Amino acid sequence: GAVVSQHPSRVICKSGTSVKIECRSLDFQATTMFWYRQFPKQSLMLMATSNEGSKATYEQGVEKDKFLINHASLTLSTLTVTSAHPEDSSFYICSARGPSASPGELFFGEGSRLTVL
């Protein structure tokens, strides 16, 4: 099946620094990727839709200047948390639309746990 790789799996940073999380589709091309945020024991909150070669579409209430998304190639999308603060600590998960043979199906990365000190 389609594989989505997310890196790093865990990152700890100091308040005020920026952190980049990568999401790669390993064996298929993903024109669209999605970034989610998950708080402990809660559901996934969609942050933005990342489209290859164009600007990301952010969900209401998500600060686009704080959560920078770049989808520069058909296999890579990055999420950069800028000027991170402790309240940005969370579990971030990306997903990619599967190949055309799997309509509607999303494949998820393993997630990245961000801890801001």
Added chain:
Amino acid sequence: AQSVAQPEDQVNVAEGNPLTVKCTYSVSGNPYLFWYVQYPNRGLQFLLKYITGDNLVKGSYGFEAEFNKSQTSFHLKKPSALVSDSALYFCAGRESSNTGKLIFGQGTTLQVKP
């Protein structure tokens, strides 16, 4: 508004007993419905999906789900639960706009006790 609901925060089952995790949906048009499982500090793993065809869908690890249009439900089932099935389960539906965005339920924690 489109939505997916999982009415139970937690389901407790004894090992070997059948399990059911409930899901109801409100999605316009023909729904695409999914079940995912999440283990601690991991991403979501796909279990099964309903797009069209037979109402009973069989998926990974012995799970199955039944699509019921009249009750707008898509309950996840397994005939005999394993302790290793203990995890967080998410039901999801796809928006009819075909953006690929999934609407997730709140999640249900399944606890299987030996």
